[in-house]
Amino acid sequence: MTCALWAGVSLALGVAALPVAAATLPQSMSQGGLVTAIVPAGSSATVNGKPVRIGDDGMLVFGAGRDEKGPVVVVVTYPDGHRDTSRVAVTPRAWPVERVNGVPPKTVNPPPDIAARIQREQAEVAVARKRDDNREGFVHGFIWPVVGRISGRFGSQRIFNGTPKSPHPGMDIAVPEGTPVKAPADGVVTFAKPDLYLTGGTVLIDHGFGLSSNFLHLSRLDVKVGQVLHQGDVIGAAGMTGRATGPHVHWGFNWFEVRLDPMLLPGIEGTSPH
């Protein structure tokens, strides 16, 4: 998505003309990208066949995963029953290979007796990501959670100690241990545990409409589940707990279970964390 789209979404507010959704949805989006748009209040919508929330103000949100080929098919049904179908093309990206060496071997190939624990922890996080409510914590854009050097990018194919693993599901920013980590946007804490096997100190912030941030490898947690956060509030401190080779903040971003690229978020895109 582009900043122009973000700025332009409110243009259609309250307009009940029929081709509104087609006009406010972008023609295309990037893999890993997020789209927010406004459709007439009282509409309903599906994205690739799945019903999605429409806010009281007509807010519609969806994302495209790393491997999404598109088009993303968005069907908006207006209050008068008229239906409008948009096909948003998805622009492919090239994903680099990232070799990460010096990772604790027990986190690359966890011992079998640990597998159940990892599965249980991932299931708990998955539950937190199902949350879908009408807070629009994302609507004013995002800020960098820390200032530092980008040490890992979303989507790169990762090879840990020579073993190929899943693509990197977020971005890494290298910072000294203990650096305060800030909430990038308003939200509610939906998960906060200090010691997950792979991700160490882990905090999830729900921004509404299925959008959530996750922060991993934290050395300290300053928040608890249910806590309401404002953009810039400190949630904890950077560290290297779990599968990490040095102190950094991993920032992951989701639309429900779909992982998106924080670098494409409004307020972040085109800027750097320095």
Ligand SMILES: [Zn+2]
């Ligand atoms: Zn990471």
